[in-house]
Amino acid sequence: MPWCSTARLLHLRSGAAQLDRLEKGTTGLGTADALLALDCSAERHHVGTFQVPGDVNDLDFPLPGVRLESTNVIEGDGANGVACITRITTGPGVTDYVTHEQECTYSTFGIHVGQGDRLAFFGEGQNISVHLSDCRNDVGRPGAEITIGLAVSPYRVLTIPKGVAHTLDGLGGVVTRDEPVW
Secondary structure, three states: EEOOOOHHHOOOHHHHHHHHHHOOOOOOOHHHHHHHHOOOOOOOOOEEEEEEOOOOOOOOOOOOOOEEEEEEEEEEOOOOOOOOEOOOOOOOOOEEEEEOOOOOOOOOOOOOOOOOEEEEOOOOOOOOEEEEEEEOOOOOOOOOEEEEEEEEEEEEEEEOOOOOOEEEEEEOOOEEEEEEEO
16 A cells, blocks of 8 residues: 655654664564655645534544544443443454543654554543644645544544544543554
C-alpha cells in the first residue's frame, strides 16, 4: 500500500530506533511500505476545524475513513458510574484503556501504518481536540489536516484509519478506550 508520510514534519514518537528496526525488518510490518513512508513527504495544509455538537454520534469528516459512529451502551444503575460498551468488531477484539492524569499533554503525533484505531472517550464532560494529518499517498490530498472538537462521551467512537497521524489535546482526567482496526 502506498504511503506518503509527513513523518519528517510531524516529530513522530518512533525516532531513530524505529527507523533502525524498519531497516533491519524487525518491526513485523512490511519493510518496503514503511521505508517508502519515510522516503516521501507532503506539504501540510489545514482544511478545517469541526466542532461536534454533544448530541451528534454519527458523522463523517473530510479525511477518508475518519468518522464518528454510535456505540452500543448499556448504563449501570447510576449508583457506581459504570457504563458497559458492547462493540461488535471484525478485528481480534483487543482493547486498551489509557488513563490520563490531569496534567497530561502530548507534544507529538502518533501514526499507525499497520492498523487503524477506534477511540472512545470517557470522562466528566471534558472537551477535547483531536488533530489529524493524512499521511496516505493514495488519497486525494496527502498532507490534509483537520481538527475535531468534541465532548467526551461513551455514546460514540472515533475511527482513525491507518496512515492518519493523530494527537489530542485536553485529555486531562479522560480515559480512552483504544481498539485496533486491522
